Amino acid sequence: MNVIKVYGSGCANCKKLEQMCYNALQELQIDASIEKVTDLQEIMKTGILSTPGLEINGKMISSGKLPTKSTLVYWIQDNIH
């Protein structure tokens, strides 16, 4: 099972990234679950310093920025089983 995690405590960009992930998955026709992690302790455990953080299948991909749509699609394709 593919798991995408979006880390963030509710800032505007965090919500946007989550939505972008849903859209990208739909477009790519990939089956994956998207988890939104809002707990501060959980966020800190990953080692990221700014939100939103993006993790695909256990691998931390980026933090603190919104990727462009094409970058996000590339990241997902690159890290999905």
Place this chain on the structure above:
Amino acid sequence: MKNKILLLSFFLIVWILLYLNLNAITNFIVYSIIGLEKNTHLTNAIWFFIFEVPKVLMLLILVVFGVGIIRSYFSPERTRKMLGGKSLFAGNVLASLLGVVTPFCSCSAIPLFLGFVQSGVPLGVTFSFLIAAPMINEVALVLLFGLFGWKTALLYAATGLLIAITAGYVIGKLKLERFVESWVYDTKANQVEFIEEKIPFSERIDTGIAAVEEIVAKVWIYIVIGIAVGAGIHGYVPENFMASLMGKSAWWSVPLSVLIGIPMYSNAAGIIPIVQALLEKGASLGTVLAFMMSVIGLSLPETIILKKVLKIQLIGIFIGVVGVGIIIVGYLFNFIFA
């Protein structure tokens, strides 16, 4: 990649040509196309508006783009690595400088604070970063440069850095670790490496463009309003309307404007209309800049977010130290520009 650079060079040339000829273009629009009479209040106001809006927006686009590219080389994670194990004073200087170029959003203040402190960055050094990051930002500098000249912009940046360095240093010297919530030090932070650190330059260009889209879309309206206010009150409201209240002779005006500024929350662009109006009407530069610094540098909502990790005493000291710094800068400006 090649196409992108060609396109960029083309834009840059158009930018320079437009910018250098803005005066002539404005004259052409105001006197030839609209056909206004010279030297009336109304004409001057319209001229000012038609000249300043594109000027400031063009400066903003160029600077935000440049800063966007510079920032793509920095990340908070990288900054933390550079700050680890730095001694107090050198660390404060470095943290303040990095605060200017590291991408940072105040919504990330908590994870950033925790991540810094837990990986061994000294408290005072962390504060230097947290003070410099919001206070010295490209939008504030562009607006100050565009509307009041390079001296004002430079002085703002220099004194902003000075406040971040000294306030962080003082907080570090005071040994206030006991006022950080105790659980903060119980956890050790993980460090992460990102796969995306080696990114091609063409992608950095995209980052710059994305920064322009995001920031300009957010602030252009404030800029237009600010300049409209400036144009509108030019010649209509009496020149010295604010002088007795916020002029140089009123010594108490600096601390008062800082006190008013702290609970106010605004981005740099939002505050410019007010700054413009105050200056135009005889408020002194130091007083107005102190007001501006306290609004964008010390925001109550952000400090309240920090309540999760800091005890109230430390928040108080933080506001106090930075506030005093801003007041000193205010008096300094008033003294220099007397």
